[in-house]
Amino acid sequence: MxxxxxxxxxxxxxxxxxxxxxxxxxxxxxxxxxxxxxxxxxxxxxxxxKDSFASGLVTGKNTVLAIVLPEIKSGINAPFIQSFQKNARKHHYGVILYYVEPKGDNLPMILEMLKQQRVSGVTFLSGATTSKDDDNLIRLLDSGIAINTTSRSFIHEQIDGIRFNHLKAGFELTEHLIKLQHKHIVFVANTYSQGTPFERMEGYRKAMESYGLQPVVIGDAHSTVKPSDFPGLTNFSYHTVKREWDNVKDASAFIGCNDEAALGIVHLLKEKNVSIPKDCSVAGLDDLYADLAIPQLTSMRFPLSEGGEKAAELLLKRIDANGKADATNFLLDYELIDRESTAMRTAPKSHPT
Missing domain, CATH: 1.10.260.40 (lambda repressor-like DNA-binding domains)
Structure with missing residues (x-):
């Protein structure tokens, strides 16, 4: 019409x-x-x-939600954004995105823009803010804008939170391999001593120890090289396993701290003529790039899509409640996606040198 x-x-x-x-x-x-x-x-x-302008005249806010991102290069947040936007559109809200520069220098400008654009609510993704920004977030909240965060500790009684169970994901993936009779499982980290990769690594350690097995971690904070020394985490993982090969060549399974790291492991094993999964199983976390490998990777699916839907839902509820409800916090679990890169361990073996 x-x-x-x-x-x-x-x-x-x-x-x-x-x-x-x-x-x-x-x-x-x-x-x-x-x-x-x-x-x-x-x-x-x-x-x-819906006439957003007319609604804004009545409420003092536009029917617009915002997402503030820590980075846009890897695309890891795409499922979150897509699900968030889908839920927002169902309720006739638009969505705008802001990107925080690596040092966070532009965050004050972003917060001011959010006020000027009279957004109704905003989700700050993990890494976009730290505890030093909490006072600014509370001031934004006091301006009447609904707020929630992902992977942050408690900030305020009216700021909702969504967290992802990274530790449980690391534990369950490791346990899956253990139940496939793998005893010597190596975890390839990425040197971070906190955050998502660290929690996944700790989950791996807890699983190994709970089954009486010795954890073996390479590429962690003790590594002499860093991911920043390479063009990407796949490259870092490849060179980390290559450098440590004499120490890990008898492993029957490897876990990458994410799918990118797992892809690097796959490349190295193929170079060493190690058959996957016949001779060695490989698994990752995120399930974002798992289908790029041959064979396709077993991976723990990061519940980003569920997180995006929940973040939009929480903002809309808080907007309807005029911010008066107490903070709600959700912990979302990963899902194991079992594919061709993992299999039952059949017999002990030594990999080619």
């Missing part, structure tokens, strides 16, 4: 009063699920779009 569709048009189309349609769209008030479904169907059929 050429004309701009209004709530009154939807009301006339459905033979409802405009107030009922407004309540169905906003989710406020007592409207039956059947009516809400009818209104949503009419929205799609007629091409209705």
């Amino acid at each position: 050429n004309k701009n569709i209004t709530m009154q048009d939807i009301a006339d189309h459905l033979k409802l009063d405009r107030t009922t349609v407004s309540k169905a769209i906003s989710g406020k008030g007592t409207v039956s699920a059947k009516t809400i479904k009818r209104v949503n169907q009419a929205i799609e059929e007629l091409g209705y779009r």
Whole structure:
């Protein structure tokens, strides 16, 4: 249709009063699920779009949510953003993205822009802020903007949080390999002493120790080389295993701290003529690049999509509650995706030198 569709048009189309349609769209008030479904169907059929400007005049905020990212190079946050945006659009909210520079120098400017653009809510992804930014986040909250974070500790009683169970993921992946009769399992880290990779490594250690096995970690904080010395983590992982080969060549399984690291392990093993998974199993975490390997990698699926959906949901609930509800914190688990790169260990062996 050429004309701009209004709530009154939807009301006339459905033979409802405009107030009922407004309540169905906003989710406020007592409207039956059947009516809400009818209104949503009419929205799609007629091409209705909420007037963000008019709503902003009433509420002082635009129907816009924001995501503040720590980086945009790797694309790891894409599932989170896509799911967040899908959920926001269902409630007629737009989404804007901001990128925090590596040293965080532009964060104050971003916070000011969020106020100027009168966004209704914002999610700060892991790494976008640290504890030194907490006072600024609370001031943003005091301006009437709903806030939540991922992978941060408690900040304020009205700032919701989403965390991912990285330690459990490392434990469960290692336990999966142990149940496949692997005893000598090597974990390839990436030198970080905190955050996601470290928690995954600690999960690996706990699993090995709980089964009475000796953890073997290479590429951790004690490594003489760093990921920054190489063009990418796949390259770092490849050279780390190559450098340590004499010490780890009898391993029956390797775990990369993420899929990128696992890909580096795969490249090295193929160079050493080690058959995967016949001679050695390989697994990673994230399940973002697992299908790029041959054979495809067993991996723990990072629940980023679920996290994005939950982050948008929490913001929308807090907006509806005018920020008055107490903070809610969620812990999301990974999912094991078993593929061709892991198999039951059949017999002890020595890999080629």
